[in-house]
Amino acid sequence: MASPAAGERPYDVILLGATGFTGALTADYLARRAATGAAPASSGVTDGAAPGATRWALAGRNRDKLAALAQRLGVDVPLLHADVEDAASLRELAESTRVVASTVGPYIRYGEPLVAACAAAGTDYADLTGEPEFVDLMYVRHHATALASGARLVHCCGFDSIPHDLGALFTVQQLPEGVPLTVRAYVRAGARFSGGTLDSALTAFSHMRSSAQVASARRAAEGRPEGRRVHGERGLPAHVGGKVGWALPLPTIDPQVVLRSARALDRYGPDFTYGHYAAMKRLPMAIGAGVALPSLVLAAQLKPVRDQLTKRLGSGQGPSDATRAQSWFKVRFEGATGDGATRVVTEVSGGDPGYTETSKMLAESALCLAHDALPERAGQLTTAVAMGDPLRERLQAAGIGFSVLDG
Numbered sequence: 276m277a278s279p280a281a282g283e284r285p286y287d288v289i290l291l292g293a294t295g296f297t298g299a300l301t302a303d304y305l306a307r308r309a310a311t312g313a314a315p316a317s318s319g320v321t322d323g324a325a326p327g328a329t330r331w332a333l334a335g336r337n338r339d340k341l342a343a344l345a346q347r348l349g350v351d352v353p354l355l356h357a358d359v360e361d362a363a364s365l366r367e368l369a370e371s372t373r374v375v376a377s378t379v380g381p382y383i384r385y386g387e388p389l390v391a392a393c394a395a396a397g398t399d400y401a402d403l404t405g406e407p408e409f410v411d412l413m414y415v416r417h418h419a420t421a422l423a424s425g426a427r428l429v430h431c432c433g434f435d436s437i438p439h440d441l442g443a444l445f446t447v448q449q450l451p452e453g454v455p456l457t458v459r460a461y462v463r464a465g466a467r468f469s470g471g472t473l474d475s476a477l478t479a480f481s482h483m484r485s486s487a488q489v490a491s492a493r494r495a496a497e498g499r500p501e502g503r504r505v506h507g508e509r510g511l512p513a514h515v516g517g518k519v520g521w522a523l524p525l526p527t528i529d530p531q532v533v534l535r536s537a538r539a540l541d542r543y544g545p546d547f548t549y550g551h552y553a554a555m556k557r558l559p560m561a562i563g564a565g566v567a568l569p570s571l572v573l574a575a576q577l578k579p580v581r582d583q584l585t586k587r588l589g590s591g592q593g594p595s596d597a598t599r600a601q602s603w604f605k606v607r608f609e610g611a612t613g614d615g616a617t618r619v620v621t622e623v624s625g626g627d628p629g630y631t632e633t634s635k636m637l638a639e640s641a642l643c644l645a646h647d648a649l650p651e652r653a654g655q656l657t658t659a660v661a662m663g664d665p666l667r668e669r670l671q672a673a674g675i676g677f678s679v680l681d682g
Contacts, residue, residue: 284370284371284372284373285330285371285372286330286331286332286353286371286372286373287328287329287330287331287372287373287374287645287646288305288309288329288330288331288332288372288373288374288375288376288641288642288645289331289332289333289334289355289368289371289372289374289375289376290302290305290331290332290333290334290376290377290378290641291334291335291357291368291375291376291377291378291379291389292335292377292378292379293333293334293335293341293344293378294335294337294340294341294344295378295379296593296630297378297403297433297593297629297630297633297634297637298378298379299344300630300631300633300634301376301378301634301637301638302333302344302348303348303634304634304635304638305331305638305641305642306348306349306350308638308639308642309329309331309642310329328646329642329645329646331352332352332353332354332355332372333345333352333353333354333355334354334355334356334357334368335355335356335357336356336357336358338354338356341354342354355368355371359379359385359386359388359389360388362388362392365388365389365391365392366392366395366396368389368392369389369392369393369395369396369398370396370398372398373398373399373644373645374398374399374400374401374641374644374645375389375393375398375399375400375401376400376401376402376432376637376638376640376641377389377400377401377402377403378402378403378637380402380403380404380406381406381409382402382404382406382409383406383408383409383412386402386404386409386413387409387412387413387416390413390417390428391416391417391420393421393426393428394417394420394421394424394426394428395420395424396424396426397424397425397426398426399426399427399428399429399644399645400426400427400428400429401429401430401432401637401640401641401644402429402430402431402432402637403431403432403433403435403633403637404430404431404435404528405431405433405435405436405527405528406528407486407490407528407531408485408486408489408490409430410430410431410528410531410655411486411489411490411492411493412489413428413430413655414493414496414497414655415489415492415493415496417655418496418654418655419654421653421654421655422653422654424653425653426653426654427644427652427653427654427656427661428654428655428656429640429644429655429656429657429658429661429662430655431528431529431532431657431658432636432637432640432641432658433629433632433633433634433636433637434604434628434629434632434633434636435527435528435529435532436527436528436529436532436533436657436658437636437640437658437666437670438604438606438623438625438628438675439460439462439529439530439532439533439551439606439623440529440532440533440536440657440658440659441623441658441659441663441666441667441670441677442460442606442608442621442622442623442677443458443460443533443536443537443549443608443659444536444540444542444659444663444667445608445621445623445667445677446458446608446610446619446621447542447543447544447547447610448542449610449619449621449679450610450611450612450617450619451612451617452542452544453544453545454544454545454612454613454614455544455545455546455547455548455612455613455614456543456544456546456547456548456610456611456612456613457508457547457548457549457550457610457611457613458533458547458548458549458550458608458609458610459508459549459550459551459552459608459609459610460529460533460549460550460551460552460606460607460608461515461519461522461552461553461554461606461607461608461609462525462551462552462553462554462604462605462606463553463554463555463604463605463606463607464602464603464604464605464628465601465602465603465604466594466599466602466603466604466627466628466629467593467594467598467602467629499538500538500539502545503538503541503544503545503546503547504545504546504547505534505537505538505543505547506534506547506548506549507530507531507534507548507549507550507551508548508549508550508551509524510522510524510550510552511524512524515554518607519552519554519607520554520555520556521554521555521556522552522553522554522555523552523553523555524550524551524552524553525551525552525553527551529551530549530550530551532657532658533549533551533659534549535657535660536657536658536659536660537549539656539657539660540659540660546613554607593629593630594627594629594630598627599626599627599630599631600626600627602626602627602628602629602631603624603625603626603627603628604624604625604626604628604632605622605623605624606622606623606624607620607621607622607680608620608621608622608623619679620679620680620681621677621678621679621680622676622677622678622680623675623676623677624675624676624678625674625675625676626674632675635670635673635674635675636670636675639666639669639670639673640658640662640666642669643662643665643666643669644661644662647662647665647666647669648665649661649662649663649665650663
């Protein structure tokens with residue numbers, strides 16, 4: 276299907292799903308950042324956009340809700356009709372912009388039609404999914420189309436999984452090249468989640484069997500790098516001590532994303548190992564977390580229980596401004612060469628991970644795809660592979676810390 280050249284499209288970025296909780300925060304961030312278009316001045320990133328050049332729009336099913344949001348934000352931007360159940364509206368949307376950023380989840384339920392439209396139109400796409408089944412299914416069904424069209428399909432552009440993906444890359448960059456490397460991430464956070472996030476998590480937990488089947492299909496289609504080894508660490512709960520305390524294996528999508536970046540980029544070395552853990556200072560907290568997660572997974576298998584949990588925190592609801600202002604995250608990375616001769620400790624840190632920082636990450640990802648000089652790659656890509664250092668520099672300038680620690 277022929278589509279307009281990127282430079283001839285009327286928009287640089289369209290945000291779909293802006294009337295949800297995280298979507299509204301992303302729209303608010305774009306309203307403040309899109310006025311300049313370029314990366315924050317202190318980042319050193321150069322892009323092809325003149326100041327004020329970002330042309331952006333809000334899209335969704337309900338024009339009245341979009342108009343109310345635009346009025347609340349004090350912005351005069353186009354309001355476009357798009358419905359995830361109307362393929363024609365999504366095709367028109369994708370063909371009118373260089374980048375679409377979507378906050379419409381659960382993505383396994385609502386996301387594929389937009390991914391398909393962007394892949395066909397050669398339009399870059401970014402979302403906030405943390406659903407492994409969705410990401411793998413989109414690779415199986417749409418990666419080849421995106422390769423042919425030149426589209427970059429970039430999932431997990433929020434707390435899942437930018438701090439971990441770019442943090443692992445940042446850590447690797449502090450270590451020697453061409454040697455075996457091991458990186459372990461220890462995640463610590465203090466925050467609440469919204470109804471939309473709970474719905475997505477419960478949906479993902481309830482699809483564990485089908486998720487495993489899709490993951491197998493992806494492995495068969497994707498293959499593995501020749502002459503290099505990339506593998507995840509199968510760790511057990513353990514007392515690490517020091518700045519970490521207790522470490523529990525964290526079964527999120529984040530380690531999958533990091534390992535995909537490592538397979539795609541030679542900079543991770545000939546033999547790369549990654550471990551991903553939740554860090555907890557006290558044993559009772561570790562025990563509580565170790566019980567809570569399996570219980571939530573079990574509850575997700577029972578539809579009446581799953582529905583009741585979802586109703587307790589409805590979609591579109593989330594923590595207050597005051598709560599988010601007090602929320603935070605820190606991800607500590609401990610990296611070493613295979614012989615242990617060189618070691619490094621880094622940290623990625625920020626404020627409220629689920630919403631304030633996630634909306635910032637998605638917006639900057641969209642602006643990065645729209646404006647920055649990036650590697651000429653296409654298909655389904657991770658943030659490290661698609662954007663790497665330019666996105667990290669944007670986020671640093673926007674207040675998310677990437678630092679090398681003494682130990």
